[in-house]
Each structure stands twice: as structure tokens, then as C-alpha cells.
Amino acid sequence: MVIKIRRSRHDEVDMLADIWCRSVDATHDFLTPAYRAELEELVRAFLPEAPLWVAATEKDKPVAFMLLTAQHMDALFVDPDFRGEGVGRLLIEHALSLAPELTTNVNEQNHQAVGFYKKMGFSVTGRSEKDDLGRPYPLLHLRYQR
Numbered sequence: 308m309v310i311k312i313r314r315s316r317h318d319e320v321d322m323l324a325d326i327w328c329r330s331v332d333a334t335h336d337f338l339t340p341a342y343r344a345e346l347e348e349l350v351r352a353f354l355p356e357a358p359l360w361v362a363a364t365e366k367d368k369p370v371a372f373m374l375l376t377a378q379h380m381d382a383l384f385v386d387p388d389f390r391g392e393g394v395g396r397l398l399i400e401h402a403l404s405l406a407p408e409l410t411t412n413v414n415e416q417n418h419q420a421v422g423f424y425k426k427m428g429f430s431v432t433g434r435s436e437k438d439d440l441g442r443p444y445p446l447l448h449l450r451y452q453r
Contacts, residue, residue, distance in 0.1 A: 308364065310394055312401045315359035315372065322369050323359065324351050330384040337416040342442060360401060362394045373398045380411040399427050403451060414438070415445040428453035 315323060327350050331343065338346070362371040362385075371385040371394045380402050385395050402409055411429065413420045433448035 308392060310362050310364065310370070310397055312397060313361055313363060315354075315357070315361045315369075317355060319361070319369055320351075320354050323354055323361070323372050326369060326372060326386045327354075327384050329387050333387040333390075334417050334419050335414065337414070337444070360398060362398055370394055371398060373402060375402050375406060378406040378408045378410060380406075380409060383411070395423060396427065407451075409451040411449050412439075412446045413449060415447050421447060424449050427451075 324347075328347060331338070331346070335343065357374055360373045360375060361369045362373075363369050370389040371383070373383045374381040380399075383395060383398055385398075399409075409429075410432075411424065412435075413424055415421070415434070428451055429449040430452045431447050432450045435446045435448070436443070438444040438446055
């Protein structure tokens with residue numbers, strides 16, 4: 308499978324929102340349904356203007372996306388149908404090419420993502436009891452160490 312990394316386009320916002328939904332539903336079973344719905348509303352409002360990096364197939368179909376702000380990866384979401392195919396790794400490698408001192412945060416309860424980031428060379432540098440919206444979903448703060 309050939310994957311290319313490119314910038315997002317306005318005409319694919321619905322596809323990217325669908326990737327977010329499918330990814331969260333596959334990995335964030337610890338969220339309450341109400342909070343999951345609240346987050347989706349925020350994401351759908353944010354995506355149209357976000358400067359995202361998209362992983363797309365040879366037919367230019369988005370299968371994952373990432374938001375990078377300076378040296379911090381704010382988001383990384385992979386369509387569950389493409390997990391384990393190296394797509395997340397390609398996005399991380401792209402981020403590292405732009406931001407060698409890369410940091411990110413991950414929900415502590417998202418054990419799959421925590422394992423992925425550790426395998427990719429990230430180490431825990433701190434922990435917050437609450438997420439970015441002040442909810443009781445602890446975050447691990449990670450920094451790339453290789």
C-alpha cells in the first residue's frame with residue numbers, strides 16, 4: 308500500500324471527521340457517551356480550519372490525520388481499518404522531520420495509543436489528572452527520545 312502525506316483540504320472535512328469518530332470509537336471506550344458526543348461537536352467545528360497533515364492512499368483517500376503545532380503533535384487519528392499498516396508510524400516520521408523535539412499528550416486510559424507511542428520512541432515526561440477540557444481523563448505527557 309502506497310501512502311502519501313499531504314495537507315488537508317476543505318472538501319474532505321467530513322471524511323476526516325469520520326476517521327476521528329471511527330478511531331475514537333475503537334480506542335476511547337473509557338469516554339462517557341455524552342462526553343464523546345461533546346468532543347465530536349468540537350472536532351467537527353475545528354476541522355475545517357485546522358492545518359492538518361493527512362495520510363492518503365494512492366487513490367488520495369484519507370486514512371489518517373495529524374495536527375502539528377510547532378514541536379507538539381496535538382492529534383493523531385488513524386482509521387481503524389488501517390491500524391497496524393504503518394500509517395501512524397509514517398505520520399510520526401513526518402512530524403519528526405519537521406519537529407525533531409516532538410512532544411504529544413495521550414489519554415492514560417488509551418492503552419493502545421500509549422503502547423504505540425512508547426514503541427515509536429516516546430517516553431513519559433509528566434502526567435495531568437485532567438484532560439485539556441478539565442475532565443477527569445488523565446493525560447500522559449510524552450517526548451520523543453531517540
